[in-house]
Amino acid sequence: MSKPKYKHAKKEASKSTWVGGIVTLLAVIAVVLLGLLAVSIMERRWESQRPSMVLTPIADWEPDNAVWGQNYPREYESYLQTRVDDTLTKYGGAFPRDYLEEDPRQVILFAGYGFSKEYLQARGHYHALEDVTKTKRLKVPYNAGTCMTCKSTDVPRLMDSMGVEAFYAANFHDLKKEVSHPIGCQDCHDPRTMTLRITRPALKEAFTAMGKDINNATHQEMRSLVCAQCHVEYYFKSDPKNYLTFPWAKGTTAENMIAYYDEQDFADYVHPISKVRIVKAQHPDFELFSTGVHAYAGLSCADCHMPYKSEGGIKFTDHHVQSPLLNVANSCAVCHRWEEGRLIARVQSIQDKVQNATWQAEDALVKAHFDVGAAMEAGATEAQLEAARQLIRHAQFQWDYISASNGMGFHSPQESMRLLGESLNKSQEARLLVSRILGSKGVTGSPVYPDYATRDRAWRVIQSFTGQVNETISLLP
Ligand code: HEC
Ligand code: HEC
Ligand code: HEC
Ligand code: HEC
Numbered sequence: 193m194s195k196p197k198y199k200h201a202k203k204e205a206s207k208s209t210w211v212g213g214i215v216t217l218l219a220v221i222a223v224v225l226l227g228l229l230a231v232s233i234m235e236r237r238w239e240s241q242r243p244s245m246v247l248t249p250i251a252d253w254e255p256d257n258a259v260w261g262q263n264y265p266r267e268y269e270s271y272l273q274t275r276v277d278d279t280l281t282k283y284g285g286a287f288p289r290d291y292l293e294e295d296p297r298q299v300i301l302f303a304g305y306g307f308s309k310e311y312l313q314a315r316g317h318y319h320a321l322e323d324v325t326k327t328k329r330l331k332v333p334y335n336a337g338t339c340m341t342c343k344s345t346d347v348p349r350l351m352d353s354m355g356v357e358a359f360y361a362a363n364f365h366d367l368k369k370e371v372s373h374p375i376g377c378q379d380c381h382d383p384r385t386m387t388l389r390i391t392r393p394a395l396k397e398a399f400t401a402m403g404k405d406i407n408n409a410t411h412q413e414m415r416s417l418v419c420a421q422c423h424v425e426y427y428f429k430s431d432p433k434n435y436l437t438f439p440w441a442k443g444t445t446a447e448n449m450i451a452y453y454d455e456q457d458f459a460d461y462v463h464p465i466s467k468v469r470i471v472k473a474q475h476p477d478f479e480l481f482s483t484g485v486h487a488y489a490g491l492s493c494a495d496c497h498m499p500y501k502s503e504g505g506i507k508f509t510d511h512h513v514q515s516p517l518l519n520v521a522n523s524c525a526v527c528h529r530w531e532e533g534r535l536i537a538r539v540q541s542i543q544d545k546v547q548n549a550t551w552q553a554e555d556a557l558v559k560a561h562f563d564v565g566a567a568m569e570a571g572a573t574e575a576q577l578e579a580a581r582q583l584i585r586h587a588q589f590q591w592d593y594i595s596a597s598n599g600m601g602f603h604s605p606q607e608s609m610r611l612l613g614e615s616l617n618k619s620q621e622a623r624l625l626v627s628r629i630l631g632s633k634g635v636t637g638s639p640v641y642p643d644y645a646t647r648d649r650a651w652r653v654i655q656s657f658t659g660q661v662n663e664t665i666s667l668l669p
Contacts, residue, residue, distance in 0.1 A: 247262060247263055248262050248263060250263070250383035250384070251383065252383060253348055253349035253352060253378065254377075254378060254383055255344075255345045255346045255349060255372075255373040255376065255378065256373060256376075257271065257345070257373065257376040257377055260376070260377040260378075260381075260383075264377075264386075266503060266506070266508045267377075267508060267509065267511045268377075268511070270501070270508075270510050270511040270512045271317075271318075271376075271377075271511035271512070272318065273316075273511075273512035273514075274286075274316030274317045274318040274319075274511075274512060274513055274514065275316060275318040275319070276316060276512075276514075277315045277316065277319065279514065279515065279518055281515050281517045281518065282540050282543065283540075283543050283547065283599075283600040284313070284515040284517065284598070284599065284600070285313070285514075285515050285518070286313075286314075286315050286316050286514060286515070287313065287315075288312040288313050288314075288315055288323075289312065289313040290311075290312060290647075291311040291312065291313065292308070292310070292311050292647045292650075293646075293647045295551075295554070296644050296645060296646055296647045296649070296650040297551075297554040297555070297557075297558050297644065297650075298311060298554070298595075299644065299647055299650035299651055299653075299654060300465075300558045300561065300644050300650055300653065300654060301554065301557060301558060301561070301588065301592075302472070303463060303464050303465060303561075303654035303657060303658065304461050304462065304463060304464040304654070304657075304658055305460060305461040305470070305472060306327075306328070306329030306330075306331075307329065307472065308651075308654060309328045309329060310327060310328035310329055312327075314598070316512075316513065316514060317374060317375040317376075317513060318374055318375075319374065320342070320343040320344070320374045320375045321343050321344050321371065321372075321373070321374040321375075322374070323343075324339060324340070324343045325368065330364070332365065333363075333365060334363055334364075334365075335363070335364035335365065336360070336364060336428055336434040337359060337360055337361065337362035337363060337364050337366070337367045337434065338360045338428050338434040338435075338436050339364050340364060340367050340368070340371060341359075341360075341392060341394070341422075341436055342375075342392070342421070342422035343371075343374065343375065344371040344372075344373055344374060344375065345373045345374070345375055345376035345377065345378055345379050346370060346371040346372065346373055347359075347371070347379075347391075347392075348378060348379070348391045350367070350370055350371070351393070356393050357432045357433075357435065360428075360432070360433065360434045360435050360436055361432065361433040361434055375422075378391065379391055379392075379418075379421070380418040388411075388414040388415065388417075388418050389418075390406060390417060390418070390421060391421065392421040392422070392436075393436075394421075394426065394436040394437060394438055395417065395420055395421050395424075395438065397437070397438075398437075398438035398440045401438075401440060401441040402440055402441065402443070402444075412490065412492050413492070414492075415492035415493065415494040415495070415498075416478065416481075416492040416493045416494070418494075419477070419478060419493040419494075419497075420478035423475055423477035423478050423493075423598070424438055424474070424475070424476055424477070424478045424479060425438065425439060425449055425473060425474050425475075425476035425479060425593070426438050426439070426474055427439060427453075427458060427460070427471070427474075439452040439453060439456075440452075444476075444479040444482065445479070445483070446473075446476075446589065446590055446593040446611055449476075449589075449593075450471070450585075450586055450589050450590075453471045453589075458471060459471060459585075460472040463561060464654065464657040464658045465561045465562060465564070465565040465654075465657050466560070466561040466562075466564035466565055466568075466581065466584060467564070467568070467577075467581065468561065468564065468581045468584045468585050468588070469581075469585060470585065470588055470589075471585070471588075471589050472592065472596075473589055473592035473593045473595075473596045473597075474596060475596050475597055475598055476593055476596075476597055477493075477597055477598050477599070477603065478493075480593070480594070480597045480603050480604050480607060480608070481493070481603040481604060482604075483604045483606075483607040484603050484604030484605070484606075484607065485604075486603070487604075494509070495523075496516040496523045496524070497513050497514070497516060497523070498510055498511060498513060499516075499519065499522040499523040499526065500522065501522060510522065517536055517539060520532050520535060520536065539602055542601060542602055542605045543599075543600040543601060543602055545601075545605075545609070546594065546600050546601030546602075546605065546608045546609065546612070547600055547601075549608075549609055549612040549613070549616075550591070550594060550595050550612055552612070552616055553587075553590075553591040553612045553615040553616045553619065554591065554595075556587075556615075556616050556619035556620055556623070557584070557587055557588055557591055557615070557619045558641075558644070559619075559623060559639075559641065560580075560583075560584050560587070560619040560620075560622045560623050560626070561584065562639055562641055562642075562667055563580075563622070563623050563626040563627070563630075563639055564577060564580055564581065564584065564622070564626055565639075565657075565667050566626075566630060566635070566639035566640075566667035566668055567580075567626050567629050567630055567633070569666065569667055569668050570629075570630055570633040570634075570635050570668060571633060572626075572629050572630075572633065576629050577626075577629070579622075579625055580622040580623075580625040580626050580629075581622075583618045583619070583621055583622035583625070584618070584619065584622050586615075586618055587614075587615045587616075587618035587619045587622065588615070590611045590612070590614050590615035590618070591611075591612060591615040593611055594608045594611050594612055635668060635669065637669035638669060639667045639668065639669065640666070640667055640668065640669055641667075642665050642667075653665065
């Protein structure tokens with residue numbers, strides 16, 4: 193049993209007076225030394241970031257990342273890491289996995305459109321230009337110049353010299369001769385002050401369309417808005433030609449956007465099996481993220497995808513933009529004290545549920561396209577099919593809004609599940625309508641669904657509907 197301390201203290205009162213004096217003196221010296229150390233660390237950190245330290249002045253529109261890298265070697269070297277393309281997480285990473293091989297349903301859903309030919313997982317920013325040039329989705333000799341907007345840091349310069357409208361209206365293959373650098377420093381930074389800036393006009397215009405002024409954005413908002421220049425839903429307006437537009441005029445939810453597209457009577461393609469006019473969702477990462485708990489808590493994209501990193505006592509922003517699951521210690525552990533394995537398991541359990549709901553929505557959607565095809569074969573009129581087609585148009589956009597978004601629903605789990613549920617319900621409603629139409633034509637059995645169990649077999653199926661192979665598939669029982 194330990195004695196109460198005050199007794200002991202009383203006995204040694206005289207001794208503790210001078211001991212106390214020495215301890216106090218040592219403490220004062222230690223505090224002073226620590227203070228000096230802190231000042232020195234802060235100075236070094238400041239030196240590493242201070243724009244006035246710039247050794248080489250950076251020209252306006254300087255596209256060469258290596259030139260910027262002379263002044264900011266840590267940021268540049270970490271940026272170069274986006275070259276890495278052999279990382280894989282359960283649902284992400286930089287390895288270009290083949291989505292169509294993993295999920296042949298998507299071949300059917302994108303039939304008649306480039307995404308049914310090739311659909312690979314995104315690699316890092318370093319590869320953006322190479323990948324857009326190589327993709328089988330490109331058409332030769334003509335493809336919209338607009339596709340180049342989000343791939344190269346030569347774009348701000350070209351927009352300045354050509355004018356924005358002329359840039360979008362140009363032929364991609366002509367623009368290609370003018371660009372040679374992938375996404376880079378000046379896309380997000382002002383060369384003189386290094387402050388974050390918006391270089392792509394579509395984002396500014398989208399803010400204006402919503403009655404907002406992007407110049408009022410806070411610093412923390414800018415740490416997401418630089419990403420929202422590209423990681424958003426968009427389409428090419430026909431007038432002015434191929435003008436890059438974010439469909440946000442009515443708001444940024446999936447429903448706001450589909451209402452906008454309906455009003456514009458816009459479609460990316462007409463589905464060859466069902467003749468449904470489809471809007472291909474792009475990757476509404478910013479919009480979906482905005483509905484989630486991390487956005488509510490005030491986080492920005494950079495908080496998880498560009499966390500701080502320390503090197504030799506110097507703290508800087510890690511420019512290796514990638515899956516945060518490959519860097520949990522820096523990107524999540526700052527706020528969450530959970531053990532790494534548990535944290536990743538928690539993320540995956542969210543993603544597993546979203547993946548499962550995605551597949552269910554796809555199953556119903558694929559069958560809905562075939563059902564309409566069967567009704568067409570049975571002689572249903574355009575007027576009879578109109579309601580079902582409109583349901584499928586909306587169902588496919590709601591499914592794709594989540595499917596095409598990065599992160600497999602992690603950015604906003606509830607909103608993801610909500611949209612997939614809505615999509616599934618609409619597809620089944622459409623199928624119900626069509627089955628009544630089929631019944632009225634005397635078709636009582638289920639339509640016959642062709643074999644699309646692998647990517648190659650699914651290709652064969654859609655080729656017969658687009659007339660690329662001379663083979664007729666009947667959907668009627
Ligand atoms: C709270 C942290 C967090 C924030 C904030 C965040 N993300 Fe993510 N992001 C993740 C996680 C976790 C994944 C899933 C990675 C995986 O599955 O490997 C992800 C995945 C991604 C991916 C795909 C990466 C891959 O390798 O599959 C992209 C692109 C992305 N996010 C963009 C954004 C954008 C743009 C924003 C801001 C609008 C944002 N993220 C905000 C955590 C975050
Ligand atoms: C100028 C357009 C542009 C900007 C700005 C941009 N991105 Fe990207 N991002 C892309 C493109 C294009 C790809 C796909 C590149 C490829 O596949 O070759 C991509 C890929 C990614 C990936 C996938 C890489 C991987 O390893 O999984 C992540 C994550 C990502 N971006 C996050 C962000 C974040 C966070 C921001 C803002 C800090 C941002 N991006 C800003 C265009 C952009
Ligand atoms: C996709 C957008 C994006 C690109 C591309 C980009 N940066 Fe950054 N950069 C950021 C963000 C976000 C921050 C954090 C800024 C803040 O919070 O003030 C940052 C911060 C910085 C800083 C301030 C110091 C620090 O480390 O926090 C420097 C210097 C910098 N970047 C240099 C570069 C260089 C050099 C390149 C090109 C090799 C580059 N950046 C490319 C988004 C980008
Ligand atoms: C800047 C702080 C911050 C960072 C960084 C951060 N989070 Fe969070 N996270 C929060 C807050 C705040 C919440 C809301 C719940 C709460 O208050 O605990 C949250 C909630 C969550 C939840 C529960 C919500 C849900 O949807 O189930 C998960 C899981 C999660 N975060 C994972 C991550 C992962 C993974 C990363 C890294 C990629 C990360 N977080 C990075 C602050 C952060």
